[in-house]
Amino acid sequence: MTTVVDSQPVHQGRSRERVELILSQLDRLPTLPVVAARLLSVTTSDETSVRDAVEIIESDASLTAGILRLVRRADLGVRSRGITVSRAVALLGFNAVRNAVLSVQLYEVFSRPCEDARTTAAREGLWRHGIGVACTAEMIGESLGGPGLGSEAFVCGLLHDIGKIALDACLPKSFTRVVEDVERRHVCVCDAEREIFGLDHTVAGRHLAARWRLPQAVVECAWLHHQSAGALPSSVVHGRLVAIVHLADDLVRAAGVGFSGYGHVGDAEEAAKALGVDPDNLTTLLERLPERMESFQELIGLGGDGNRREYTTSLAAANRQLGRINAKLSAENRRLEVRSACFGALEQFSERLSDQDRIGDVCVAAADALHGMLDAHRTVAFFADGGSRCVYAGVSAADDEDGTVLVVDQSESHGATVRDWLSLVPDVPRLVSAPPDSEHFWQQCTGVCADEPLWMLPVIGLNGAAGGVLVCASEQAVFRFQATPAECEALARAIGFAWVSARAHLDADRTNEELLDLNRRLGAAQKELVRTRSISMIAKMAAGAAHELNNPLAVISGRAQLELGKCSDPDSARTLQLIIDQTQRATQIVTDLMNFAKPEPPKPALVPIADLLESLCQHWRATSSLGEERLSLTVADHDVSVYADPAQLREVLGAVVTNALEATEPETVRLHINSPSRASDETIRIVVEDNGTGMTPSVLEHALDPFFSSRPAGRGRGLGLSRAYRLVEINGGRLSLTSTPAVGTTVTIELPAGAPTS
Amino acid sequence: MTNNRTKQVFTTGEVARICKVSQQTVIRCFDKGQLKGFRVPGSRFRRIPRDRLVAFMRENGIPLDQLESGKRRVLVVDDDEQIIDMFTDLLGKDGRFEVRTAVTGYEAGIVTEQFRPDIVLLDFKLPDINGNAVCRTIRANPVYEHMKIIMMSGVADPDEIEELLQVGADEFVRKPFDIKSVIERMTELLKVA
Structure with missing residues (x-):
């Protein structure tokens, strides 16, 4: 086995991990019974704290019983009847009660049963050692600073070795090895702990005390009780208490009280002198130790043989207390329900x-x-x-x-x-x-x-x-x-x-819907704006193009006419005539485009729409040799009139019907005139339906664009429907298209009904 | 004869030959104030300016062919050379017309002053001023009272056509045109057989 000093550098990494492991396990340790911990945190400075302490003790039935027994054992001249915890505190003093409570509860932690007899013995030895140090420290403290310091020193002494409890609790088997090692090899317990755990009980104690939220003095004593007074770090607050515990520890170990493992016993006389204790008194002090320990242990019912009758009495008192608590609890329970x-x-x-x-x-x-x-x-x-x-x-x-x-x-x-x-x-x-x-x-x-x-x-x-x-x-x-x-x-x-x-949600929903509607309308307006702007662009372009194109067209046409006049060859004459005709056609396209972009302002008049349509239908039937079954007209009301330019209206109807007849080889074209319901409707609808092949949505979208035609390129100029749309528009009406492929197309023309004031 | 066509001032003898009357008759008409003219300063010689002579001849129904060679003077105003060339060809070959050309409104004014055309074929869109401005200027001068104006344009806005006729154009012809009908309109306006 390597020695501790040699092994440290070699295993530094590993041992550091182990230390971390142990410290993390400390967090999982059962806490110091809550009562003790809370009691330690309560000071005795005022009335309120004493009452708090009493309440804390009363909350634990067995503790209450213990305290009441303590009063009786102390033989303070009172009868057991009417004894309460608060009275006990008043009689014994807060510190005495606190020390007793702490000892009782700590003992419970120390005295967990263990299969290994040696470990059990070691634990009991530790306990006795703790009591010994506590009593010694108390005596030293009393001699230096009266009962107050004595009481504090007692607590520090009692808890100075809690690090060992911690190590035992975390790694019981290793702790057994430490005990064995110390006995067999007679090494210092700290060295053995460091060798086996990687850390010793002072470090573990410091962490446990901090975790249990014990007072700072206890933390420092648990950590530094092996240090001589001169070697304490300057950050230590309770140096005097540490020195007292250090001295007490040395004395108790030298006297062989309990078990704390072997180790170097310092020079007690030097330590005493440093503290201001007369070294001569140390001997008397140690002489009084067994008696003091005995009376304390008897007092808290741990050492001596218990008196059965007293025990029963205290149990009964505790039971009464419990009854009261129960009554309170059930009332609380009803409220909780x-x-x-x-x-x-x-x-x-x-x-x-x-x-x-x-x-x-x-x-x-x-x-x-x-x-x-x-x-x-x-x-x-x-x-x-x-x-x-x-x-x-x-x-x-x-x-x-x-x-x-x-x-x-x-x-x-x-x-x-x-x-x-x-x-x-x-x-x-x-x-x-x-x-x-x-x-x-x-x-x-x-x-x-x-x-x-x-x-x-x-x-x-x-x-x-x-x-x-x-x-x-x-x-x-x-x-x-x-x-x-x-x-x-x-x-x-x-x-x-x-x-x-929910209402806010509803409002938000409504706002959303309104916003959506507004967006839709904005979109439509934008589309219309784009259309209007593109038409005005076309108008500008057409005017420019008309001028630019018409000069060359005039030259082409004029030269051809000159040549034609001199020409005697019939083939050349035909070609020249073709040139002249096509120039004329090109001119017409430009003119149409200009008319589309900038139509003549309408000269509206009252037009009896039924009569107009009937005469137009007759005309179309005659020119296209159609029967009534192919081009039918339904008139709901013969008396209605529209207010529009008659010539433009004829052009519109002509364009729409021609489109219906030509576009998609329909079997029938039906025209309806829907009379308006005069009360609310100021428009008259003329519906032109065909049952041709219809238009796909993409064709429909462009059906009103100038020059758009779904027919093969080169046939027709495609201005018919867009010009109709334009003319209806300038006459204050609306032209709309719906179409379903394989079902047919419907053109709806809405025009203002006859002059409203006539 | 060739002189007569370009001469701006005539003597009574020349007027007598042109009008095919005696010099005495010419002098009598001059002195009566029927034929307007002036006397050469420092002498008693009578002189007659061209426009006065033309006016006198028209008033008295005397044929102008001695003065104007029988050919009608045509001024073609267009900024497009191709159009000008075409009219030069067309009217030159016709034989009844004497043709001058101009490509701007300014040039048209100068040529009008010198050439005194019987008819102007005037394009509407000119590089400097528009045809209607040229037309208005010509009509503001009573000297050109008898001058005919045919306005030509590729722009077919009815409002604009109406406006052109308002400022004094006799005819509007759209480009491109049917050549025959243009010639017909010209001869009608000029009463050329």
Whole structure:
């Protein structure tokens, strides 16, 4: 086996890990019994703290019993009857009680049973050592600074070796090895610990004490009790106590009291001198030690043989105490039951909510929550918005059907409205009797009369709105909850929040929809603007093009005409004539385009539309030799007139009908004239339907563009429909197209109805 | 004869030959104020300016062919050389017309002053001033009272055509044109057989 000094550098990495491991395990150690820890943190500075300490002790039945026994053993001249913990504290002094408590509880930690007899013995030895050091330190402290310092020194002495407890608790087997090692090899216990654990009990003790939140003095003593007074770091606050414990430890070990492992025993006389203790007194001190330890152990009932009768008496006293506590607890329990019902309802309510809830959904969820909580027959949650006279209501779920949502319009209601009787309800979130007028509303919502009294939980904080939950339940069911205003208030506020949030959601939804509609309209307007702008672009371009194109066209045409005059060859003459004709056609295209972009202003007049269409139809039938079955006309009202330019109207109808006849080889073309319903409609619709091949959406989208044609390139100029659209537009009407492939196309022309004032 | 066509001032003898009357008759008409003219300063010689003579001959129904060779003077104003060339060709070959050309409104003014055309074929869009401005200027001068103006344009806006006729154009012809009908319109306006 390597020696400690040699092994350290070699295993530094490993041992550091091990230290970390042990320290992390310290965190998982059972804490110092809570009572002791809290007691240690309480100071004795004032009356309040003493009362706190008494309460702390009373909270632990066995501890109470122990303290009462302590009083009797101390034989302070009082009879056991009427002894209380607070009286015991008064009689014994706070510090004595604290020390006793600490010792009792620490002993419980130390004396855990172990299969290994040697370890058990070692633990008992440790305990005796601790008591020895505690008593010695107390005596030294008393001699230096009176009972106050003595008491503090006692606590520090008692706890100075808690590091060993920690190591034992974390790694019991290794701790057994330490014990063996120390016995066999007679090495210092610290060295053995470092060799086996990687750290010694002073470091472990420091961590455990800190973890248990023990006073700083205890932490320092646990850490530094092996250091001589001269070697203490300057940061140490309680150097004097550390020195006392150090001296006591040395003395006790030298005297061989208990077991603490072997180790170097320092020069006690030097240490005593440094502390200001007369070295001569040390001998007397050690002589008094066994007696003192004995009386202490007897006092706390650990060492001597217990007196059975006293034990029974104290147990009875403890039992009485327990009884009182039990009574208090059951009262608390009843209160908690009501609270739990409230919070159960709250939980049920919150679980039902989602961020998509509408006000009605929230109403039903609230009604259901109170329904379950109050064991009610029926509940109705309602919400009256600030602005409107509509009331949202949710009726709780009945036996086998879901809850229902109602919107009650009270704008035409007779008698008291919800708001009227709501104003009678006190504005507090408590369960109160509902006003008599609410009965009518109840019937409106549930459809039945209330078979138990009506109660109401007003919901507040609705920001201008009002609402509440109506409950039909027995008096007993409601009574329990009237005593717990805070919980009911929490529920009422939660419902209120949910309502406000649902309404905000609703508002946001509406705003969204409006925004969407606005966007759609904006999009349409933009499209129209683009179209108008592109038309005005075409107009500018056409004017420029007309001028630029017409000169060369005039030259081409003129030269051809000159040549034609001199030409005698018939072939050349035909070619020249072709050139002349095509030039004329090119000129016409430019002219059409200009007319499209800048049509002549309409000269509107009253046009009897039925007569016009009938004569046009006859004309079309004659020119295209069509029968009535192919081109039909239906007129709803022969007397209607439109107010438009007659010539342009003819052109429009001609273009639309020609398009219908030519475009898609239809079997029939039907024209309707829908007479307007004069009251509201100022427009007349002329519908031209064909059952041709129709247009695909992409064709339809461009059907009104100038020069667009779905026909093969080079056939027609494609200005017909777009010019018609333009002419209808300048006559104050609208032309729209719908088309379904394989079904046909419908052109609807809307024109202003005849002169309104004639 | 060739002189007569370009001469700006005539003697009574020359006027007598042109009008095919005696010199005495010419002197009598001059002295009566029927034929307007002036006397050469420092002498009694009568002189008659060309426009006065033309006016006198028209008033009395005397044929102008001695003065104007029988050919009608045509001024073609267009900034497009191809158009000008075409008209030069067309009208030159016709034989009844004497043709001058101009490519700007300014040049048109100068040539009008010198050439005194019977008819102007005037393009609407000119590089400097528009045809209607040229037309308005000509009409503002009573000397050119009898001058005919045919406006030509590729722009077919009816409002604009109406405006052109308002400022004094006799005819509007759209480009490109049917040559025959243009010639017909010209001869009609000039009453050329």
